[in-house]
Amino acid sequence: MATSVHDVPRSASRPRGLAKFFVWSIDHKVIGIQYIAVSLLFFLVGGTLAELIRIELFTPTASLMVDGGAYNTLFTMHGTIMIFLFVVPILAGFGNYLVPLMIGARDMAFPWLNAFAFWMLPPAGLLMLAGWLVGPAQAGWTSYFPLSGPVYSPFDGQTLWAISLHLIGASSILGAINFIVTILNMRTPGMSIWQMPLFCWATLATAIIVLGATPFLAGGLTLMLFDRLAGTSFFSPATGGDPLLWQNVFWFYSHPAVYIMVLPAMGILSEILSVHARKPLFGYKFVAMSSMAIGILGFLVWGHHMFTSLAPWARIPFMITSMAIAVPTGVKIFSWLGTLWGGKIRFTTPMLFGLGFLSMFVLGGITGVFLAAVPVDVHVHDTYFVVAHLHFVLFGGSVLAIMGGIYHWFPKMSGRMYSETLGKIHFALTYVGFFLTFFPMHFLGLEGMPRRIYTYDPKFETLNQLSTIGALIMAVAIVPFLINIVWSIIAGKPAGNNPWRALSLEWMTSSPPIELNFEGTPIPAPDPYGYGTPEGAAYLASEGKLLIAPGSHGHGETPAETKDVSSEHPAAGD
Amino acid sequence: MKSNRIMPFLFVGAVFVVIGVLVGLTARVFPTQGSAEAVSVDSLFNFMLAIAVVVFLIVEGGIIYSIIRFRRRPGDETDGAPIHGNTALEITWTAIPAVIVVVLSILSYQVFVGTQTATDDMLVIKVRGQQFQWSFQYPMPPDPDPAVTEELRAKIQTYMVNADLWVPIGRRVKAEITSQDVLHAFYVPEFRVKQDAIPGRVTETYFTPTQALDAWVLCAELCGVNHAGMSQINKVFVRDQAEYDQFINDLYAKAKSLANDPRAPEVGKELIAQKYPCGTCHVINELGTKGNVGPALNGIGSRAEGHAANGEGLFGGTDAAAYIRGSIVKPNGYLVAGYSGGLMPQNYGDPNVMPEDDLEAIVNYLLTLKDQ
Numbered sequence: 045m046a047t048s049v050h051d052v053p054r055s056a057s058r059p060r061g062l063a064k065f066f067v068w069s070i071d072h073k074v075i076g077i078q079y080i081a082v083s084l085l086f087f088l089v090g091g092t093l094a095e096l097i098r099i100e101l102f103t104p105t106a107s108l109m110v111d112g113g114a115y116n117t118l119f120t121m122h123g124t125i126m127i128f129l130f131v132v133p134i135l136a137g138f139g140n141y142l143v144p145l146m147i148g149a150r151d152m153a154f155p156w157l158n159a160f161a162f163w164m165l166p167p168a169g170l171l172m173l174a175g176w177l178v179g180p181a182q183a184g185w186t187s188y189f190p191l192s193g194p195v196y197s198p199f200d201g202q203t204l205w206a207i208s209l210h211l212i213g214a215s216s217i218l219g220a221i222n223f224i225v226t227i228l229n230m231r232t233p234g235m236s237i238w239q240m241p242l243f244c245w246a247t248l249a250t251a252i253i254v255l256g257a258t259p260f261l262a263g264g265l266t267l268m269l270f271d272r273l274a275g276t277s278f279f280s281p282a283t284g285g286d287p288l289l290w291q292n293v294f295w296f297y298s299h300p301a302v303y304i305m306v307l308p309a310m311g312i313l314s315e316i317l318s319v320h321a322r323k324p325l326f327g328y329k330f331v332a333m334s335s336m337a338i339g340i341l342g343f344l345v346w347g348h349h350m351f352t353s354l355a356p357w358a359r360i361p362f363m364i365t366s367m368a369i370a371v372p373t374g375v376k377i378f379s380w381l382g383t384l385w386g387g388k389i390r391f392t393t394p395m396l397f398g399l400g401f402l403s404m405f406v407l408g409g410i411t412g413v414f415l416a417a418v419p420v421d422v423h424v425h426d427t428y429f430v431v432a433h434l435h436f437v438l439f440g441g442s443v444l445a446i447m448g449g450i451y452h453w454f455p456k457m458s459g460r461m462y463s464e465t466l467g468k469i470h471f472a473l474t475y476v477g478f479f480l481t482f483f484p485m486h487f488l489g490l491e492g493m494p495r496r497i498y499t500y501d502p503k504f505e506t507l508n509q510l511s512t513i514g515a516l517i518m519a520v521a522i523v524p525f526l527i528n529i530v531w532s533i534i535a536g537k538p539a540g541n542n543p544w545r546a547l548s549l550e551w552m553t554s555s556p557p558i559e560l561n562f563e564g565t566p567i568p569a570p571d572p573y574g575y576g577t578p579e580g581a582a583y584l585a586s587e588g589k590l591l592i593a594p595g596s597h598g599h600g601e602t603p604a605e606t607k608d609v610s611s612e613h614p615a616a617g618d
Numbered sequence: 619m620k621s622n623r624i625m626p627f628l629f630v631g632a633v634f635v636v637i638g639v640l641v642g643l644t645a646r647v648f649p650t651q652g653s654a655e656a657v658s659v660d661s662l663f664n665f666m667l668a669i670a671v672v673v674f675l676i677v678e679g680g681i682i683y684s685i686i687r688f689r690r691r692p693g694d695e696t697d698g699a700p701i702h703g704n705t706a707l708e709i710t711w712t713a714i715p716a717v718i719v720v721v722l723s724i725l726s727y728q729v730f731v732g733t734q735t736a737t738d739d740m741l742v743i744k745v746r747g748q749q750f751q752w753s754f755q756y757p758m759p760p761d762p763d764p765a766v767t768e769e770l771r772a773k774i775q776t777y778m779v780n781a782d783l784w785v786p787i788g789r790r791v792k793a794e795i796t797s798q799d800v801l802h803a804f805y806v807p808e809f810r811v812k813q814d815a816i817p818g819r820v821t822e823t824y825f826t827p828t829q830a831l832d833a834w835v836l837c838a839e840l841c842g843v844n845h846a847g848m849s850q851i852n853k854v855f856v857r858d859q860a861e862y863d864q865f866i867n868d869l870y871a872k873a874k875s876l877a878n879d880p881r882a883p884e885v886g887k888e889l890i891a892q893k894y895p896c897g898t899c900h901v902i903n904e905l906g907t908k909g910n911v912g913p914a915l916n917g918i919g920s921r922a923e924g925h926a927a928n929g930e931g932l933f934g935g936t937d938a939a940a941y942i943r944g945s946i947v948k949p950n951g952y953l954v955a956g957y958s959g960g961l962m963p964q965n966y967g968d969p970n971v972m973p974e975d976d977l978e979a980i981v982n983y984l985l986t987l988k989d990q
Contacts, residue, residue, distance in 0.1 A: 111911065113843040184840045190817060191800040191842060198960040281818030282965065287801060288816065321688070323698030327708045352803055352838070353814035353821075356734050360727060367719040374715040375708070377677060382707070384684035387698035391689070399681060406677045410670045413719065417666065417726040419659045419733055423648075423810040426803060426838040490647045492807025494838045497846035501834070576700035 068163065070155035073557060075162050076141025077457060080450070082165055083134035089173075090125035091522065093118050098481070098515035104502045115498035116182035117201075121175070123185030124205065127305065128212045129169050131442050135308040136161075136219050138449055139247045141457065143223060145550035145557060146241045148232025148566040153225040161218040168211035175201030184496060186294060187268070189279035189287040194272045203272050206265045213261045216304075220254035223247050232549070235568040241548045242331055246311025249335040250304050253342060257300035264293035288353060295346035303342045305438060307335050309445035310376060313401050316448050317380055319546045320395035321387030324573040327379040334372035334379075341369050351421045359418045366416035373409050377402070392544075393467030397448030400475050404440030408433055411486065426496075429489025435482045447474065447525070454529075455543045459555040460536030466528035473521030480514025542587065547580055548572045552587060634675040642668025652808030652833065652856060654826040655733045659810040662729045669718060733811075734824060737790045743783070745795040747802030747815035749963060750844040750909075751895035752835050752852040755779045759863075759870050770877060776973070777873035777885075779893040782853045783835050786862035790826045798971050799963055803839035806854055812838055831856040843961065844898055844911055851898060880975040886983025889976055896980075899962070904987065911961055913954045917990040918942065942981045946972075 059067055065078055097118050100108045109115045140158065144151055152158045175181055179199025183192035187205065190196055227248045231240065268290070270276040277283035279290040318325045325331065347354055347362030354362070380402055389395065411433040415421050424430065447470070454462050484507040489495075493504045500508070542551040547569040553562050574580030642664045651657055688698070744755040756778045758771065766774070783806075785791050795804050797815035804823065805812040808831055813823035832855060837848035857865070876885045890896045890905060897907025901914035922938035925931050931952035933944025944951055947967035950959035966972045972980075 111843055112846050116840070116843070116845070182843075188801055188840070191840065195964055196800055196842060196960075281816070286818075321698055322690075322696075324700055324702045326701065327703040330703070330708050330712075352812045353801075353816060356730075359730070363726060364723050367723050368716075370719050371712060371715050375712055378711040379703075379708070381677065381680045381684070382701075382703070384681065384688060386701060387684070387688050388690040388694060388696060389685060389688050399685065403678055403681050406674065410674060413670070413722065414663070414666055417662065417722060419655075419726055419729040419810075420663050420666070422733075422812050423659055423807070425812055426805075487647060492649050492805070492836065494805065494836055494849055496840045497849060499846045499850070501850065571702075573702075574700065576697035580697070580700075 068159055070151070070159045071559065072140050072144050072152045072155065072158060073457075073561075075158055076137045076139075078162055079133050079137025079140055079165070082169070083130050083137060086125050086129035086169060087134075088522070090122050090130055091519070093122040093125070095515055095519050097122060098512040100498050101500070101508050102512045104500050104505050104508075106499055109498050112498055113182055116184070116496070117176075117180045119496060120181050120184050120187075120205075121172070124172065124181070124209075125169075126438075127185060127301070128209060129165070129172065131305045131438065131446070132212070132216060132301070133165055134446055135250070135305065135442075136216070138243075138312065138446075138453075139219070139223055139250075139308060142453065142550055143226060143244055143247055144230070145456075145553070145561055146244050146548050146572075147227065147230060147235060148549045148562065148568060149226060149230040150560040150562070152222050153230055154222050157218055158222050161215045161222070164211045164215040164218075168208045168215070171204050171208040171211070175199075175204045178204065181205040186298070187290075188294075189268075189271075189285070189290045190281065192268065193280045195280070195282070203269065206268050206272070210262060210265050210269075213258045213265070216254050217258050217262075220251035220258070223251035224255070227251075232566050232568060238329070238332075239568055239570070239572060241311075241572045242314035242325060242328065242335075243308070243311035245332040246307045246314070246335050249339040250307045252336075253300045253304055253307070253339045256343060257297045257304075260293055261297035261301075264290060264297065267293075288350070291350050291353060292346070295349045296343075299346040299349060300339075300342045302437065303338055305442050307338065309401070309442040309449075310335070312445045312449040312452070313380065313398050314383075315546075315548070316394045316398040316445075316452050317383045317402075318573045318575065319452070319544050320390045320392055320398065321384050322390070322575045323383055323387035324571065324575055324577070325379070326382030326385075327375070328573065330375050331379045334375045337372040338369060341365060341372070345369060345416075348416055348421070351418055352425045363416055363418050367413060370409065370413050370416075373412075377406055377409065392451070393462070393464055393471055394448040394452035396468065396471040396475075397444050397451065400471065401441055401444040401448065404436055404444065404475075404478065408436030408438075408440055411436065423492075424489050426494055427489035428485040428493045428495055431495050432482050432485035432489060435478075435485075439478055439482070444474070444478075447471075450529075452544070453550070454532065455539030456550055456555045456557070458533050458536065459539055460532050461539045461543060462532040462536060463528050466524040466531075470521055470525040470528065473517055473524070477514045477517030477519075477521055481511050481518060482514070484508075484510045484514075542584075545584055547574055547583060630679065631676070634672050634679070637675060638668040638670075638672035641671045648810075649807045650829075650831065650833075652806070652827055652829060652831045653810065654828055655824075656808065656810045657828075658729045658732055662725055665725065666722060669722075736792065736824065740790045740792040740824070741785065742792045742794060743785070745783075745793045745804055745815065747795070747797040747799075747804065747837065747841070748895045749799050749842050750837070750848040750851070750898040751781065752783070752802075752804070752837070752848070753779050753781055753893045753895075754783050754852075756784070756866060756869060758873075759866055761870070761874075766874075773877045773880065774870070774873045777876045777888070778869055780869060781851070781892045782855055784855045784857065784862055784865045785827050786859045787827055787829060787856060789859070790824060793823050793825075795821045795823065799965065800841050801839045802837045802841045802848070805836040805838040806833060807836065808833045808854070814839055827856040829856065830858065844909065847898055847909070881978040881982060883979070883983040883986050886976075886979035886981070889980055890983065894972070894976075894980070902987070913957060915984060916987060919985045919987045920989075922985065938985060939981050942984050943977065946977065946980065 064074055100115060178201055180201035183197050183202060192202055227244055267278040271278055271280060277285040279285045279287055281287060314325055314331060344365040345362055347358060348366040351359050415433060451462060451467055488504055488507050493500060539555045541555055549566050549568055552566055569583040570579050645664055645667055648660055651660060742757060746753050758775055758778055795813055795815045797817045799817060802815040803812055804815055809825040811823045811825045813821050834849060835852040835854055837845060876888060897905055897909055899909040899911035901907060903916050922941040925941045926938045932940045933948060933951055949962035953959055
């Protein structure tokens with residue numbers, strides 16, 4: 045059943061060229077790019093909102109906003125859009141595009157379901173934006189009760205917010221099922237689970253988290269909608285409900301959601317660092333297992349978002365579990381350092397973004413330990429320290445990896461090379477702008493500036509102005525990025541199959557890959573990170589000759605002339 | 619010579635540790651240490667900071683070293699060394715962070731328990747959060763006056779409310795916190811305390827002020843349209859015991875006089891100034907309030923008379939008082955042109971939120987506001 049894509053009829057009259065991205069398609073590569081493109085559009089929307097936030101905060105008094113409600117809408121929509129309509133779906137897009145290629149499959153396990161999951165996203169995004177037509181959500185992306193309840197948020201935008209997230213959550217769950225089945229069942233013959241690229245491990249861990257956590261978001265949202273529309277009272281204390289119930293349910297999803305946003309980005313980073321440092325990934329099994337450890341521990345830490353509302357005794361166990369997450373995170377960071385060590389580092393644009401991730405994410409990881417310590421968190425909770433922390437994790441981590449990933453796989457997806465010069469300008473401006481925007485926020489938070497305020501104590505003005513200047517630099521950084529993408533799609537140099545001389549299977553087919561991905565059944569490299577090994581060099585040299593003849597896909601048969609390649613070399617990490 | 623290769627790294631590591639210790643000993647990134655808790659929290663933070671600096675320097679140093687030392691030289695098309703891992707190293711960098719977080723957990727636990735300790739002679743202050751202002755209710759001083767009955771004392775207690783937080787130096791304070799509407803978070807950065815105010819619950823936090831101080835009570839939890847304003851309205855005054863006693867005695871004297879005639883306009887004026895957050899959304903020149911969320915209340919007495927004459931917005935009543943009263947308890951019932959519903963608290967009709975005496979006093983005060 046798992047390989048039945050082979051039999052799915054693919055009619056001859058499908059649109060070609062750009063048009064195919066605007067219609068229903070069950071090709072995972074089209075769907076992947078659809079995810080990525082829609083997410084990037086929302087990245088621009090969310091980014092614009094962020095710029096408006098920073099412009100408002102340039103001075104301590106109200107400047108841009110008519111009132112606090114307008115400002116509350118800005119950060120509510122910024123957070124929601126960046127998380128649910130940019131980072132989560134764009135990583136799903138990378139997963140869609142890359143996982144079947146990386147494991148040598150012809151498509152995802154359930155191609156129709158895959159398309160369906162994607163097509164839930166555009167209506168969800170439109171519903172979210174439609175909030176502005178009816179009075180948008182203003183209760184923050186966390187939408188704590190009672191503020192998000194019918195009495196204090198009477199506008200319909202809050203209802204649309206919940207419905208939109210419901211759709212996105214459902215899309216996410218369907219995608220997760222697809223990833224798990226695909227990764228576990230559809231690896232090409234000869235690829236053991238310990239030979240999968242780490243991006244696949246990260247996607248597998250992420251999909252497991254999604255499957256465990258996202259139903260709680262759906263449950264919470266359902267109760268929220270009942271409270272708002274049907275007069276129930278699950279979360280409103282005035283009528284017997286409990287606002288902390290919402291916090292518990294919400295964070296039981298939303299903390300694991302952090303790993304939904306970070307683990308695939310870490311997977312991207314593992315690919316980039318190894319390929320562009322020309323060196324095997326250091327400690328493959330430790331890195332793969334640390335994804336799983338983070339995924340499991342991630343379910344046990346949600347209370348640290350509630351250190352100022354949870355009963356004092358209940359804060360301690362969450363402190364311990366939250367601190368424990370630093371251990372597998374540290375394993376990853378040191379393993380990436382070990383990957384660089386002794387390599388032949390090429391400073392391509394994806395590598396620069398990868399190094400940017402490594403150097404900035406570590407700060408987000410470190411501040412996470414501070415936030416796990418209850419007495420410290422009590423002081424900095426809901427201050428700009430948290431804003432700094434989360435952006436070092438989600439921008440310094442996820443977004444930099446996403447940008448690196450876009451450049452790394454752009455040649456594969458488009459068949460053309462991007463401009464290194466524009467790419468490097470994009471990186472330099474982003475890196476400097478990012479640091480200038482978010483580093484000063486640590487000090488604002490430690491000094492006691494609360495988040496989510498549009499007027500503030502004048503003593504915070506200088507650091508806020510630095511931060512705003514940084515944000516404007518990041519806005520400028522987007523320009524070379526967009527020019528690069530558009531220009532390179534039209535006029536970039538042909539990339540060839542494997543411009544990075546990488547070993548993983550997505551590079552063992554044409555760029556962009558043909559329909560159903562491979563001419564035959566691909567044989568994976570004995571080690572997807574075997575750079576510097578004779579086996580790796582032999583595998584690269586024999587590119588194209590290691591494919592089984594068409595028609596034998598999925599039967600587990602390996603012709604004699606290629607069998608030796610897969611059997612005589614040890615698996616990765618051994 | 620393996621030791622010759624490791625020595626430079628050990629040396630650099632030692633330098634990183636020295637830098638970390640120096641940063642931990644000297645960093646002053648917090649506001650004034652206004653409480654005993656601030657001292658212990660800051661020490662914990664600086665201890666963590668020292669470790670964080672070392673970890674940060676190791677990682678960033680490793681990246682920078684690799685970028686320089688292991689950069690591809692022009693013309694070099696070869697790969698890096700095929701090193702797949704080093705189990706001893708991997709176990710080391712799993713175990714050391716594990717030990718660090720265990721130590722940090724234990725230290726944090728000790729500090730946290732210290733901040734949560736109750737004592738017998740604590741000063742208990744009731745903190746009430748409302749959109750968009752805090753108010754603080756203080757315990758009464760003893761009163762030898764035989765005319766003050768238990769019943770009267772209970773009444774006086776309801777007026778022992780001030781919009782500012784006054785606390786004496788050196789006395790442990792227990793704040794009992796609740797909210798009338800949405801979530802708020804009681805936050806005084808100088809004390810390093812923060813605790814959510816949750817409607818329907820009373821939460822607690824403790825602190826011991828250690829020096830004279832003027833600061834702000836902030837709201838750290840998003841609470842609606844004027845959340846930002848809630849951090850710039852209530853002050854903290856830490857004073858020595860004598861000054862604090864003076865404040866309490868003055869507050870008591872005032873409360874006692876208010877209790878004599880609980881529905882007088884002066885009572886209403888005092889309640890708006892100290893207890894209810896009207897001024898955070900409405901301009902009242904006489905009280906110097908600047909809120910711009912709802913319509914200004916200057917001249918509301920005259921306007922209410924106009925409404926009474928026209929027979930509009932009276933909520934079933936007949937006079938100016940009915941207009942004002944109705945607008946308070948059913949704010950969506952009659953909307954002034956240009957303002958949308960749902961902005962004002964909807965629960966002032968609940969006597970647990972606003973007792974009948976307070977409501978009458980406020981209506982009577984607003985009726986006196988005749989000039990624009």
